[in-house]
Amino acid sequence: MAERSLLFVPGSRPERFGKALAAGADIVCIDLEDSVAPEGKAAARAAAIDFIAAQGAPAGLWLRINPVRSATGLADILAVLDKAAAPTTLMLPKLSDPADLALLDEVMGDRPIRFVPLIETAVGLRNAAAIATSKRVHALLFGAVDLSVELGCTLDWEPLLHARASLVAAAAEGGVGLFDVPHIDVSDAEGLQSGTARAKALGFTARACIHPAQVAVVNSVFTPTEAEIARANRIVEAFNAAGGGVALLDGKLIEIPVVRAARRVLAAAAG
Numbered sequence: 001m002a003e004r005s006l007l008f009v010p011g012s013r014p015e016r017f018g019k020a021l022a023a024g025a026d027i028v029c030i031d032l033e034d035s036v037a038p039e040g041k042a043a044a045r046a047a048a049i050d051f052i053a054a055q056g057a058p059a060g061l062w063l064r065i066n067p068v069r070s071a072t073g074l075a076d077i078l079a080v081l082d083k084a085a086a087p088t089t090l091m092l093p094k095l096s097d098p099a100d101l102a103l104l105d106e107v108m109g110d111r112p113i114r115f116v117p118l119i120e121t122a123v124g125l126r127n128a129a130a131i132a133t134s135k136r137v138h139a140l141l142f143g144a145v146d147l148s149v150e151l152g153c154t155l156d157w158e159p160l161l162h163a164r165a166s167l168v169a170a171a172a173e174g175g176v177g178l179f180d181v182p183h184i185d186v187s188d189a190e191g192l193q194s195g196t197a198r199a200k201a202l203g204f205t206a207r208a209c210i211h212p213a214q215v216a217v218v219n220s221v222f223t224p225t226e227a228e229i230a231r232a233n234r235i236v237e238a239f240n241a242a243g244g245g246v247a248l249l250d251g252k253l254i255e256i257p258v259v260r261a262a263r264r265v266l267a268a269a270a271g
Contacts, residue, residue, distance in 0.1 A: 002268050003027055003139070003177055004222035005215050006208045008064070010035035011044030017051050021061070023212035024219065029062040032076055033093050041072050045079050053085035062116065064091035068100050077107065089138060091116045094146075096124035101134040114138035116179075119167055120146035128167055132174030139177035141208060142167055145184070155184070157198065168203035180207040183214060196221040224269045232262035232269075 007025035009016050011032040020028045030048040032041065052061055065076035080086045095101070095117035104115065115136045119128050120143020132140055144160055153159035164180075171178035180199040183192040196207050196218055207218045224232070238247045239259045247254040 002222075002270075004206050004268075005218040006062075006141075006179055006206060007212065007215055008035070008182070008208060008210055011048045012036045012040045014044075014047040014051060017048075020212070021055075023215050025209060025212075025215045026206070026219070027060050027062055029064050029091055029208075031064045033064050033066050038072075041066070041075075045076055049079055049083050049087070052087050053083050057085040057088055059088050061087065062089040062091055063087040064093060067094040068092060068104065069094075077104070080113070081107070081111070086111060086113060088112065089114045089116055091118065091141065093118045093143070094121060094124070095119070095131060096121045096127060098127055098130040098134050101131065101137065105135045108136070116141055118143040119170075120144070120150075122147070122150055125163055125166060128170035129173050132170040132176050134174075137174060137176055139179060139206075140167060140171050140174075141179040142181050142204075144181035157195065164199070164202055164204070171205075172203065177205045178203070180204045182208045182210040184210070186211045186213065189213075189217065192217050193221065222268070224265045228265055229269045232265040235259060235262035236266070 003026045005025045006027040006029055007020055007023055008029050008031050009020040011030050012035065017030065030052070032044055032048060036044045048063055052063060055061055066073035068074070068077065080090065090113060092115055101115060113136065116139045117131050117137065118141045119125055119131070124131065125147065128140070131137065142164060144155060147163060148155045148160060167178060180196070183195055185191060192214055199207060200221055206222060209215050209218055235249060235254055235258060238249045238254050241247065
C-alpha cells in the first residue's frame with residue numbers, strides 16, 4: 001500500500017481510535033507524546049497498546065511513543081515489548097542520535113518492529129542521513145514546529161526550505177519514505193493543498209494530518225493523476241521498445257533516471 005497520508009489521534013482519546021481508522025488515511029498513528037498530559041501517560045499507553053493488539057497490530061496502525069531518552073519513553077518501550085501483538089511501527093520523537101536506533105534495534109531482538117524517527121532538532125537534522133540509513137528505519141517525519149522554535153525562525157516555507165531539502169536528500173540516501181509536518185491550521189484548506197503540493201514537488205512522499213478533514217486533500221495530492229500515469233506508461237514503453245537504451249519521446253530524451261521516476265509514479269498509482 002502506498003503511504004500518502006498519516007493521521008494522528010491522541011492516545012488520551014481512545015473513543016476516537018476507531019473513528020480515525022475509518023477516516024481514509026493510509027496510516028493512523030496513536031500519539032502518546034505531545035497530545036497526552038503527563039498525568040495521563042500511563043492510561044493512554046495502556047489504552048493505545050491494548051487497542052492495537054485488539055486490531056491484530058495491522059501495518060497501518062502506528063504508535064508514537066515518548067522520547068527514548070526519557071523515563072516515559074522507556075516505559076512505552078517496555079510496555080510494547082510486553083505485548084504479544086505489538087505495533088509494527090514505532091514513531092520516535094526528538095530522535096537525534098543514530099546510536100539510539102542501534103540500541104533500540106538490539107532491544108527489539110527478533111521482533112519485526114520498524115522505526116519512524118521525527119527529525120525536529122538541529123542535531124537531528126545534522127545527523128539525518130545517518131538516521132535514515134540506520135537499521136529498522138522505515139521513514140522519517142519532519143518535525144517543523146519544534147525545529148522552528150529551536151532555530152528561532154517562523155513556521156513559514158522559506159525559512160525551513162533548507163531543512164526540508166536536507167531531509168529529502170537524507171531519505172533518498174536511506175531509501176525510506178518522508179512525511180511532511182501536518183498543516184496546523186485545520187480551517188485553511190487552500191494552504192493545506194498548496195503546501196502539500198510544494199512538499200511533493202520537493203521530494204516528500206507523504207504528509208501527516210492532525211484532523212480527518214485533511215486526509216482527502218493529502219491523499220489527492222500524493223495520488224498520481226491519470227495524465228501522470230499515462231505519461232509514465234509511455235516513458236516505460238518507449239524505453240522498453242529501445243531495448244533498454246536511450247529513446248526519444250515527444251522530442252525529449254528518455255534515459256534511465258527518467259524511467260526510474262516514471263516507474264515510481266506507476267508504483268504509487270498501483271499502491
